[in-house]
Each structure stands twice: as structure tokens, then as C-alpha cells.
Amino acid sequence: MLYEGAILLVEDDPNDIELTLNAFDRHHLANHVTVVRDGEEALDYLFRRGEYADRDGQPNPQLILLDLKLPKVDGIEVLREIREHESTRTIPVVALTSSRDTRDVESAYDLGVNSYIPKPVEFDEFIKAAGQLGLYWLILNEPPST
Amino acid sequence: MTDSLFSGTSRSAAPTHADGDAEHLPTASKRKESPGGWAAPVAAFEPDQFGSAANQTATNTEPARPGTRTYDETIQSYARIATTCAAIGAIIAAAVLIVWAAGIDSLVNVHTQLWIMHANTALAILLSAIAVLLIGNQDNRRREPGFFRPRTRLDLLIGTLGAAAATIGVLTIFEYAAGIKLGIDHALASVGPLGDENLIRGPSTVSTLMMTAIGAAIALSAWYGERIWAWVQMIAASTLLMSLMVLIADVYDTESIRNLSSPLGATVTSAVGFGLISIAVLLVRPLYGWMNLIAGEGNGSEATRRILPVVLFGIPVLGYVRLAAQNSGLIGTEVGLTLFAGATIVMTTVVVLWSAARINRHEDLQLISEAERDRARALVDGLVANSDAVISVQDPEGRFALINDAFERRYGVDREHAIGNRSYDVLDPERAFLLERLRNDVLARRNAAVEEMPADEAIDGKDEETYLTQLFPIVDDEGNLIGSGSIATDISERKRHEQLLQRLNDDLRHETDRAHDAIDELESFAHTVSHDLRSPLRAIDGFARIVAEDCQDVLEDRDRRYLDLVLQGAAEMGSLIDDLLEFSRVGRTELNVARLDMTKIAKEVNDHLSHERQGRDVRVTVKELPPAVADQRFIAAVFQNLLANAYKYSRKREVAEIEIGALEPDDGAPVTYYVRDNGVGFDMQYADKLFAPFERLHRTEDYDGSGVGLATVQRILRRHGGKIWAESKVDVGTTMFFRLD
Numbered sequence: 001m002l003y004e005g006a007i008l009l010v011e012d013d014p015n016d017i018e019l020t021l022n023a024f025d026r027h028h029l030a031n032h033v034t035v036v037r038d039g040e041e042a043l044d045y046l047f048r049r050g051e052y053a054d055r056d057g058q059p060n061p062q063l064i065l066l067d068l069k070l071p072k073v074d075g076i077e078v079l080r081e082i083r084e085h086e087s088t089r090t091i092p093v094v095a096l097t098s099s100r101d102t103r104d105v106e107s108a109y110d111l112g113v114n115s116y117i118p119k120p121v122e123f124d125e126f127i128k129a130a131g132q133l134g135l136y137w138l139i140l141n142e143p144p145s146t
Numbered sequence: 147m148t149d150s151l152f153s154g155t156s157r158s159a160a161p162t163h164a165d166g167d168a169e170h171l172p173t174a175s176k177r178k179e180s181p182g183g184w185a186a187p188v189a190a191f192e193p194d195q196f197g198s199a200a201n202q203t204a205t206n207t208e209p210a211r212p213g214t215r216t217y218d219e220t221i222q223s224y225a226r227i228a229t230t231c232a233a234i235g236a237i238i239a240a241a242v243l244i245v246w247a248a249g250i251d252s253l254v255n256v257h258t259q260l261w262i263m264h265a266n267t268a269l270a271i272l273l274s275a276i277a278v279l280l281i282g283n284q285d286n287r288r289r290e291p292g293f294f295r296p297r298t299r300l301d302l303l304i305g306t307l308g309a310a311a312a313t314i315g316v317l318t319i320f321e322y323a324a325g326i327k328l329g330i331d332h333a334l335a336s337v338g339p340l341g342d343e344n345l346i347r348g349p350s351t352v353s354t355l356m357m358t359a360i361g362a363a364i365a366l367s368a369w370y371g372e373r374i375w376a377w378v379q380m381i382a383a384s385t386l387l388m389s390l391m392v393l394i395a396d397v398y399d400t401e402s403i404r405n406l407s408s409p410l411g412a413t414v415t416s417a418v419g420f421g422l423i424s425i426a427v428l429l430v431r432p433l434y435g436w437m438n439l440i441a442g443e444g445n446g447s448e449a450t451r452r453i454l455p456v457v458l459f460g461i462p463v464l465g466y467v468r469l470a471a472q473n474s475g476l477i478g479t480e481v482g483l484t485l486f487a488g489a490t491i492v493m494t495t496v497v498v499l500w501s502a503a504r505i506n507r508h509e510d511l512q513l514i515s516e517a518e519r520d521r522a523r524a525l526v527d528g529l530v531a532n533s534d535a536v537i538s539v540q541d542p543e544g545r546f547a548l549i550n551d552a553f554e555r556r557y558g559v560d561r562e563h564a565i566g567n568r569s570y571d572v573l574d575p576e577r578a579f580l581l582e583r584l585r586n587d588v589l590a591r592r593n594a595a596v597e598e599m600p601a602d603e604a605i606d607g608k609d610e611e612t613y614l615t616q617l618f619p620i621v622d623d624e625g626n627l628i629g630s631g632s633i634a635t636d637i638s639e640r641k642r643h644e645q646l647l648q649r650l651n652d653d654l655r656h657e658t659d660r661a662h663d664a665i666d667e668l669e670s671f672a673h674t675v676s677h678d679l680r681s682p683l684r685a686i687d688g689f690a691r692i693v694a695e696d697c698q699d700v701l702e703d704r705d706r707r708y709l710d711l712v713l714q715g716a717a718e719m720g721s722l723i724d725d726l727l728e729f730s731r732v733g734r735t736e737l738n739v740a741r742l743d744m745t746k747i748a749k750e751v752n753d754h755l756s757h758e759r760q761g762r763d764v765r766v767t768v769k770e771l772p773p774a775v776a777d778q779r780f781i782a783a784v785f786q787n788l789l790a791n792a793y794k795y796s797r798k799r800e801v802a803e804i805e806i807g808a809l810e811p812d813d814g815a816p817v818t819y820y821v822r823d824n825g826v827g828f829d830m831q832y833a834d835k836l837f838a839p840f841e842r843l844h845r846t847e848d849y850d851g852s853g854v855g856l857a858t859v860q861r862i863l864r865r866h867g868g869k870i871w872a873e874s875k876v877d878v879g880t881t882m883f884f885r886l887d
Contacts (some may be wrong), residue, residue: 015685022692069677098677119680120688 039073308364315358
């Protein structure tokens with residue numbers, strides 16, 4: 001069952017956020033997406049620190065869309081912390097790459113992401129990645145509507 | 147007596163005196179150096195300096211002995227003869243003493259007194275013999291001669307033994323001369339059963355003289371050491387002569403001449419005993435005193451050794467023959483004397499001539515070998531003198547014994563001034579210090595081979611020159627240190643080249659580093675730029691797309707066309723960025739080489755290009771391609787580019803034909819692969835522009851593309867050591883060939 005904040009989007013570029021949310025919105029998934037703007041905020045959110053200290057009762061996201069190039073705390077560092085902590089270790093992480101360029105893709109896999117989507121995030125790509133990760137609930141619960 | 151009178155003759159005497167008379171040099175070093183070995187063009191090499199220095203330092207080592215081994219053995223054999231004679235003498239004396247002590251009646255009586263020596267004589271001979279044996283067993287080590295000061299306990303013992311023998315003799319003489327009976331001559335004899343002193347007479351005058359002389363000689367030798375040996379030998383020769391005369395007299399006529407009271411009277415045994423002791427004394431130190439004349443190495447000694455035995459033994463034999471012939475009545479006295487004189491003349495003449503012949507031959511050989519040696523020495527001298535290397539030899543005390551011209555030039559020193567002086571007197575203090583430090587190091591280690599001294603940290607530094615200095619100890623055949631040598635070679639030029647090379651290397655490395663830095667910077671710049679360019683491009687493309695979709699119905703046709711152009715421009719820019727990224731990556735990515743199935747790769751790439759075939763009639767033929775060894779990803783990129791071009795430029799053909807194949811030469815030359823199309827082709831005069839980045843042969847509105855693709859392909863093939871070229875004809879088609887070497 002999808003809930004609010006089931007998908008965590010970690011992205012700093014406002015255009016990309018807008019485009020991604022637009023893509024999700026067309027499929028009525030936008031309100032399941034929580035957006036954080038940099039690595040530090042992502043970690044605060046995940047580990048309920050700072051302004052997210054009272055994020056009680058809210059479960060962890062079921063999928064993280066992570067841009068690897070972020071201000072403050074880099075996406076790579078965020079990924080490392082996610083993988084180190086017991087509470088977040090099992091959350092699937094999908095890297096957002098700026099191209100299909102093999103170098104970007106390879107380095108993302110090297111860092112231990114579960115899948116990747118080239119930006120801008122298109123819904124088809126998202127579904128494909130989610131499907132690869134066995135997250136069929138995303139598709140089953142909210143069949144894409146046109 | 148003075149030192150020089152006697153020891154001066156000892157040309158090859160082993161021991162030397164601290165006063166450093168040149169004649170006292172150890173033979174080996176002297177023989178090596180005294181011929182002026184380093185002489186003429188090189189330096190005034192002064193052997194006495196060198197030699198005396200060697201003596202001082204070599205205190206604890208064996209004195210150098212004459213060089214040739216056979217000669218060495220000869221000397222040792224003399225010493226062996228000496229000890230053998232002494233031993234026999236001792237045995238005879240001891241036997242006689244036993245006979246006396248046992249008082250064997252049948253042996254010692256009035257009749258045998260002519261044959262068996264007196265007990266006192268026997269005792270004196272025994273004491274002397276033991277003393278000589280002790281001398282023979284003494285090592286040859288050189289000792290400081292002391293005046294009335296025996297150097298060792300052994301010397302003291304030898305001296306005491308000799309003195310005891312002499313004392314017996316002196317007391318007996320005193321007894322005879324003074325007419326006083328001290329009873330000394332009966333001291334031993336009376337012990338036996340023949341106690342009757344009237345029947346037993348004392349030792350003969352001759353024996354008494356001999357025991358006194360030989361005993362005194364031995365005692366003196368122990369006190370004075372080597373310096374006295376000439377006298378000792380003189381005395382021994384006298385006693386030997388006396389013994390011989392007694393024996394000759396005995397052989398010639400036992401009845402009339404030999405009488406114990408006559409001047410030549412003595413028992414045969416005592417004559418034999420003293421004779422043996424005399425020979426032993428003469429031979430026990432063959433290199434000392436004038437015995438060196440006989441035992442020495444020179445031609446004169448050799449002649450002496452040949453002639454002397456004949457004179458010593460031949461003449462008495464002739465005399466005996468003459469006497470026997472006369473006694474038998476065969477010839478008269480006059481005839482006998484004449485024959486004797488003639489025979490003596492003939493015998494000595496023959497021996498002298500024979501020995502002269504031998505010596506002449508020796509000298510001839512010697513002259514030849516000397517000439518050879520001179521020649522060899524001249525060669526070495528020439529080498530040293532003319533060498534550019536700075537060469538010097540120092541004695542163990544550090545005094546220069548040799549310097550060559552290069553040394554003079556380099557240090558600005560005068561040979562006259564340098565020879566015989568030490569480094570500190572010759573060189574400036576800094577250099578002298580460094581040289582001496584190194585020299586001491588080398589000498590301390592003695593046989594340590596060759597010490598290398600980089601001159602720039604050693605004796606260099608004053609001028610711009612660099613010398614490589616080798617220092618090494620010089621030892622003689624016996625292993626005695628006789629000096630140290632130094633050879634310094636000018637390596638300034640080499641050093642300068644090395645430094646230049648080093649500097650160039652550094653520069654090059656610096657440049658390379660800079661180039662690498664620049665490339666890295668460029669790469670990361672290209673990467674960053676392409677990523678940063680993408681961000682606004684995504685916005686343009688993404689929002690334009692949304693607008694196009696959302697406002698599909700609202701937009702005018704013209705506006706929609708403009709929006710499409712925006713999207714198209716964004717797409718082109720995207721692919722341009724991709725191409726640029728790929729182009730820059732080809733240059734830096736490591737090749738991951740493997741054996742590749744080229745046919746399979748070509749087919750796979752073609753399958754991926756299915757969108758190019760949509761709505762067109764394209765006949766693609768992929769022939770069997772030989773395998774290649776290359777990087778799979780890059781080779782796929784090559785086919786991808788070439789095939790994409792083939793599709794693109796054949797677009798306007800009704801039936802496009804594309805063929806992928808390979809030409810395999812028979813001679814084993816590399817395989818040439820090709821991609822052929824029947825497209826628009828191009829004018830071959832522009833072929834050289836084909837592979838330059840951003841160069842295009844067609845208008846963009848006709849055929850899209852960045853112009854980077856073929857440049858990338860060429861870059862890939864060059865990295866594989868291969869190449870690409872094209873053949874084309876306008877409106878007929880193009881064939882792209884490539885090769886991997």
C-alpha cells in the first residue's frame with residue numbers, strides 16, 4: 001500500500017524536481033513523493049534529525065530516488081550512510097544519472113545502487129526500474145492512467 | 147767492530163736496523179724497487195725512504211726473503227744441514243760421555259785415548275751443539291739488537307750454553323799455562339773406574355782452543371745478534387780448519403805427525419765433533435755475515451759454492467794420493483811434489499773454468515730477462531706518465547713516493563717538492579684531509595680491494611671538476627703492506643652530461659606532469675561541462691515537451707512548428723554533447739583487449755540500429771569476418787558509427803545496400819574490414835577532411851550529425867595501432883576501410 005512519503009526524491013535542481021513531479025503527477029503519484037533538496041536534508045529526513053526530528057509514526061520511504069551530485073553532503077556519502085544504518089539498509093536506491101553515459105551508470109552501480117534512471121525522470125523509466133526491483137505494488141496499486 | 151763493516155755486506159740480509167741504512171732493506175722490497183722501477187719519466191722514486199718506512203711498519207711481519215722459491219729452499223736446506231750436523235755432533239758427544247761415565251774399560255784406556263775424546267771436550271761439544279740447535283729452531287724474526295742485553299730467554303739460554311763451553315776451555319788453558327792442577331780435566335773422568343789420573347791425560351791443546359773459541363762465538367752471537375755473525379763465522383771457519391787439519395794429519399800419518407802433544411794433536415772424535423759444530427755454526431744463519439757470500443744469490447756466491455768444495459776436499463785428497471805413492475816407493479819426493487802441484491793446478495783451473503762458463507750462461511739469461519724487465523718497466527712508466535689520470539703512490543707513512551705529470555698539473559705541485567713529503571705538506575689542508583681519511587680507511591682494511599671515492603665529495607670541489615678516485619693498498623708477494631696507490635680520473639665531462647641529462651629529465655617529467663594535469667583538467671572540464679550543459683537542456687526539452695503536450699490543441703500550426711524546432715534543437719545538442727563526451731573518453735580510457743568475434747559484434751550493432759530501417763528498403767549483408775584482438779566496446783562503437791553513416795547517407799536510395807566484409811591478404815598482413823553503402827558518396831578531394839572533428843561534407847539540413855563520429859572512430863583505431871580510410875564516388879557510394887594492427 002502506498003503512502004505519503006513512500007518515494008523519497010533527493011534532488012537539488014528545481015527544474016528536474018519540477019519535471020519529475022510533473023511526470024509523477026500525470027500518473028497521480030505526486031503526493032506519494034517527498035522531496036529533499038540536498039544530502040544533509042536527506043539524512044536528516046531518513047534518520048529523523050533536525051527539522052525532521054518529529055517525523056514520528058511515519059515509516060521510512062520504500063524507494064529512494066537519489067541524484068548523485070548534490071550540494072553539502074554528496075549523494076555518494078548519503079548512499080554510504082544509508083547502507084551503513086540498520087534502519088535504512090534494505091531501502092532500494094535508484095540513482096538519477098545525467099546521461100546514459102556508461103561512465104555515469106557504472107560509477108552508480110559501483111556505489112551500490114539498485115538501479116538507475118537517466119534524467120529527466122520519465123514515468124516509463126521509473127516503472128521499469130521499479131519493476132526490476134520487484135516493487136510491483138507501485139504499478140499494481142496505481143495503474144498508470146493517461 | 148762497526149755495524150757497517152759486517153752487516154753492510156749482507157745484501158739480502160733479512161733483519162734490518164732501525165737506523166735505516168739502505169743496505170739493510172728487506173730483499174724483496176729492495177729488489178722490487180731499487181732498479182728505479184718508477185723512475186725515469188715518472189718520479190724520483192727513492193727506495194730507501196720507502197724501504198725504511200716499510201721496515202718500520204712491518205715490525206711484526208716476517209722479514210722479506212729472496213724472491214725465488216728455489217732460492218728460498220736452498221737457504222732452508224742450509225739451515226737443515228746445520229741442525230743435522232749439530233744433532234750428529236750432539237749424539238757423538240753424548241755417546242762419548244756415556245762411555246766415559248760408564249767407564250767401559252775396553253774402550254777408554256791408554257790406547258784408545260788417541261781415538262776417543264776427553265770427557266770435558268765431549269761436554270763442551272754437547273753444550274755447543276745444543277746451543278746451535280736452539281739457534282736453528284729460533285724463528286728468523288728480526289729483533290732489535292741490544293748491547294749485552296739478550297732479547298729473549300732463549301737467547302739467554304744459548305748464551306749461557308756457549309759461555310759454559312768456553313769456560314771449560316778457558317779453565318783448562320789456565321790450568322795448563324799456570325801448571326796448576328785444578329782437577330777440572332779429571333772432574334768427569336775420575337768418576338769412572340779409570341780413576342787413575344796418571345793414566346788419563348787432559349784434553350789436547352787443540353781441543354781446548356777449539357772449545358773455547360766455538361763456545362765464545364756462540365755466546366757472543368746470542369748477545370750481539372746479527373751484527374756479530376761475521377766474527378762468529380770467522381771463528382767457526384777457524385775451528386773447522388783446525389778440525390780438518392787434525393783429520394788430514396791423521397789420514398796422512400798416524401804415527402809420526404799425530405801426537406797428542408803435537409800442535410796438531412787431538413783425537414779423531416773431537417776433530418769430527420768440532421768440525422760438525424763449526425759447519426753447523428757456519429750454516430745456521432746463511433744469510434748473515436760473510437756466509438752470505440757463499441749462500442747468497444749473486445754470481446760470485448754461486449762461483450764460491452762451486453769452487454770451495456773442490457779446494458777444501460780435492461787438495462787434501464791429492465795430497466793423500468801423493469803421499470801414498472811416495473810411501474809405496476813408486477815415486478820420489480821431488481816427482482811427488484811436482485805431480486801434486488800439477489794436479490792441483492789442473493783441478494782448480496778446471497773447476498774455475500767450469501764455474502765461469504756456468505756463470506756466463508747465467509748472466510746471459512739474466513741480461514735477457516733484465517732487458518725484458520726494462521722494456522716492461524718502460525711500458526708501465528710510459529703509461530703512468532702519459533695517463534690523464536692523476537696517479538700517486540704513497541708509502542705506508544703517507545709520504546709521496548710517486549706522482550705523475552697529471553698529478554702535478556692538477557694540484558699545482560712540484561714533483562721535487564712532493565716526493566718524500568706527506569699530503570699535508572703538499573696539498574691544501576682540505577684535500578689532504580679527505581685524501582688521508584680515505585687512505586687510512588683503505589690501509590686499515592689492508593686487503594680491501596679498491597675503494598671508490600667520488601671526487602666531488604672528496605678531493606674535488608675547488609674547481610668545477612669532478613674526479614673519481616680509487617685508492618688501494620699495495621702489498622708485496624709476502625702480503626706486506628708497502629704503500630698505497632691512488633688513481634683519480636676526470637669524470638667532469640661525464641658528470642656534466644649526467645647533470646644535464648638529469649635536468650632535461652626533470653624538465654621532461656615536469657612537462658609531462660603538466661601535460662597530464664592539463665589533460666586531466668580538460669577531461670574533468672569536458673565531463674563537468676557536458677553534465678552542466680545537460681541540466682538546462684533537460685529544462686528546455688522537458689518543459690517544451692510538456693507545453694507541446696498540454697497546449698496541443700491551443701497552439702497555432704506555426705507555433706507548434708517552432709516548438710518542434712526547440713525540441714529538435716535540444717535533441718541535437720544532446721547528441722552533440724554525447725558525441726563530445728565519447729570523443730574525449732576514447733583518448734583516456736584504458737583498452738580492455740580481448741579476442742573478438744567481429745561477425746557477431748557487427749550483427750549485434752546492426753540489430754540495434756533497427757530504427758534506421760523503419761520505412762525503408764535496406765538490404766544489409768554481413769559477411770563472415772575474421773576475429774580480431776581489440777577492445778569490444780570500442781570496436782562496437784566503430785561499427786555503430788560506420789553503420790549509422792551508411793544508413794544515413796543511403797537514405798535517399800530506393801533500395802539501400804549495405805555490406806560489411808573483410809579482405810584477408812594471403813601474405814599474412816593485417817585483415818582489412820570494410821563497410822560499404824550505395825549512398826550519396828563524396829568527392830574524394832575532400833577525403834582528408836573526413837576524419838577531422840566537426841568537419842562535415844554535407845549540409846546539416848540534408849544529413850544531420852555532429853561531425854565528431856568519424857573523428858572518434860579514427861581515434862579508436864589509432865589507439866589500437868590501426869587506421870581508417872575511405873573510398874567514395876559521388877552518387878555511387880562509399881566504402882569505409884579499417885584495419886587493426
